[in-house]
Amino acid sequence: MGPALELALSALSALSALLLLLLGPRAASALQDVTAELFRAEAHGVVAAFGDFNSDKQTDIFLIRSRKELVILLADVKVPYFKPNVKLQLGDKEITSVMPGDYDGDSQMDVLLTVHPKDLDEITVIIFWGNNRTLDPHSFTELNKTFLDEPLVMENQTCNIALDSAIKMRVPHSHAFIDLNKDFTAGKLLNTLYEHRKCNRQFFHLSVSKQQYFYFQLFLNVINVHVSLQQWIPVLTNLKNGETIWGFVPQDTALPHSFPITIHIGDYNMDGFPDALAILRNTSGSNKQAFLLENVPCNNASCKSVGRMFRVLWELSDLNKIKNAVVATFFDIYEDGILDLLVVSEDTNAEFSIHALRNNFDADAYFVKVIGKYPFGVNQPGPYIMYTTADSNGYLKNASAGQLSQSAHFALQLPYVVLGLGRSANFLDHLYVGIPRPLGEKSIRKQEWTAIIPNSQLIVIPYPHNSPKSWSAKLYLTPSNIVLLTAIALIGVCVFILAIIGILHWKEKKADDREKRQEAHRFHFDAM
Ligand SMILES: [Ca+2]
Ligand SMILES: [Ca+2]
Ligand SMILES: [Ca+2]
Ligand SMILES: [Ca+2]
Numbered sequence: 001m002g003p004a005l006e007l008a009l010s011a012l013s014a015l016s017a018l019l020l021l022l023l024g025p026r027a028a029s030a031l032q033d034v035t036a037e038l039f040r041a042e043a044h045g046v047v048a049a050f051g052d053f054n055s056d057k058q059t060d061i062f063l064i065r066s067r068k069e070l071v072i073l074l075a076d077v078k079v080p081y082f083k084p085n086v087k088l089q090l091g092d093k094e095i096t097s098v099m100p101g102d103y104d105g106d107s108q109m110d111v112l113l114t115v116h117p118k119d120l121d122e123i124t125v126i127i128f129w130g131n132n133r134t135l136d137p138h139s140f141t142e143l144n145k146t147f148l149d150e151p152l153v154m155e156n157q158t159c160n161i162a163l164d165s166a167i168k169m170r171v172p173h174s175h176a177f178i179d180l181n182k183d184f185t186a187g188k189l190l191n192t193l194y195e196h197r198k199c200n201r202q203f204f205h206l207s208v209s210k211q212q213y214f215y216f217q218l219f220l221n222v223i224n225v226h227v228s229l230q231q232w233i234p235v236l237t238n239l240k241n242g243e244t245i246w247g248f249v250p251q252d253t254a255l256p257h258s259f260p261i262t263i264h265i266g267d268y269n270m271d272g273f274p275d276a277l278a279i280l281r282n283t284s285g286s287n288k289q290a291f292l293l294e295n296v297p298c299n300n301a302s303c304k305s306v307g308r309m310f311r312v313l314w315e316l317s318d319l320n321k322i323k324n325a326v327v328a329t330f331f332d333i334y335e336d337g338i339l340d341l342l343v344v345s346e347d348t349n350a351e352f353s354i355h356a357l358r359n360n361f362d363a364d365a366y367f368v369k370v371i372g373k374y375p376f377g378v379n380q381p382g383p384y385i386m387y388t389t390a391d392s393n394g395y396l397k398n399a400s401a402g403q404l405s406q407s408a409h410f411a412l413q414l415p416y417v418v419l420g421l422g423r424s425a426n427f428l429d430h431l432y433v434g435i436p437r438p439l440g441e442k443s444i445r446k447q448e449w450t451a452i453i454p455n456s457q458l459i460v461i462p463y464p465h466n467s468p469k470s471w472s473a474k475l476y477l478t479p480s481n482i483v484l485l486t487a488i489a490l491i492g493v494c495v496f497i498l499a500i501i502g503i504l505h506w507k508e509k510k511a512d513d514r515e516k517r518q519e520a521h522r523f524h525f526d527a528m
Pocket of ligand 4: 336
């Protein structure tokens with residue numbers, strides 16, 4: 001019996017070591033280049049927008065190629081994960097931006113393009129109408145008007161100050177359609193050149209100088225319900241890496257093809273604090289590169305009042321390899337709730353390449369992915385999502401975000417919201433979703449769901465709009481890697497223990513048999 005037990009114990013410890021190896025922090029690089037697996041030969045062009053074009057619940061990618069062609073890469077379950085579907089050529093007009101959405105309310109995704117006609121300093125707008133989950137190159141509407149800047153896509157509202165030509169707007173603008181005053185109702189945040197007060201609660205203005213522009217973009221994306229619009233707070237001050245000093249890319253206002261937004265926001269490590277991806281420029285050279293900015297506790301006087309700041313992760317070799325990056329944004333590759341990275345670089349011939357980097361940071365943290373959309377709907381600007389829950393120490397924790405608050409100038413916002421939950425695997429106590437309400441309507445359009453399972457995907461259908469009580473929600477579970485590994489390990493342990501029990505049982509039986517035989521023998525002997 002002794003040796004068998006010893007054997008079992010040593011095998012168990014070997015197994016637990018193997019488990020630790022499986023479940024413990026992975027030593028591999030934090031980012032993994034998966035460009036070929038995703039795109040094969042299609043990894044060229046500028047990533048211009050995201051949206052589920054064919055309503056199969058998988059987010060598709062909208063590209064601009066050679067400045068004049070729109071290509072939609074549809075997400076697929078087989079390698080390569082993105083395959084070209086729609087291709088549209090626009091003659092001698094250059095495409096400056098792509099805004100997918102349903103512009104006629106037939107639940108088919110349409111595509112709004114801003115285009116830059118030859119010999120003109122302004123832009124025009126063309127909408128291609130979606131039909132049967134594809135685009136007909138002959139079915140489009142061209143607006144009979146030219147604009148100085150790109151439009152902001154939002155819900156229909158009565159107060160359309162954005163279209164009031166008497167008000168001077170910044171060009172390029174960074175207007176947004178987002179809730180700023182905790183009433184779950186997206187309002188318009190416009191950045192004007194001068195102060196204006198015209199509309200009521202649905203309108204906020206902010207006049208920004210050129211220097212504040214970058215901060216403004218950042219601020220808009222990380223905005224939460226407690227923010228005040230009173231002052232600017234530096235959250236990133238150290239841009240020195242050894243001897244090299246990096247800086248933000250100066251804003252290029254020349255239309256077409258400028259990428260004025262150089263910061264995109266996403267919680268890559270799911271700790272509940274939004275991180276950022278930024279394009280920085282080597283101030284002594286000419287290289288532009290994408291850097292991941294981690295949201296960490298503040299450690300200097302300048303950010304004390306907000307308690308948080310950004311720290312640049314300088315040493316990410318897969319990001320550092322991409323030279324002359326022009327756009328870097330978050331995107332959920334494999335739709336598993338973990339935000340990955342897409343980077344666009346420009347070569348010396350002004351050709352653009354796409355790089356896909358899978359996020360392998362072993363954060364051991366949880367998330368909730370929420371999509372607010374109308375039945376059979378498409379990209380929906382305006383929903384506001386917030387959770388409150390208790391963290392593992394019992395402290396109240398909350399996070400919130402607006403869905404599709406910006407659309408112009410390669411805002412590249414995702415058609416859903418991913419909120420990090422940190423390391424606590426508890427159920428979410430409360431999850432609130434609100435949608436914009438018309439001016440004059442008193443009651444807030446907001447609904448609450450309780451006890452949401454972490455690592456799940458929630459599709460909220462706020463319909464009918466004016467009756468939040470009847471809104472429905474569908475919950476999809478996305479088993480994360482760690483859950484899967486735990487399950488495999490558990491089953492392995494069970495099988496192993498069963499085998500040991502079997503062996504021990506068999507040995508015991510054998511010993512019993514021997515004892516019986518000996519006894520029988522003794523009995524015979526005694527009888528003699
Ligand atoms: Ca799709
Ligand atoms: Ca439509
Ligand atoms: Ca974070
Ligand atoms: Ca992912």
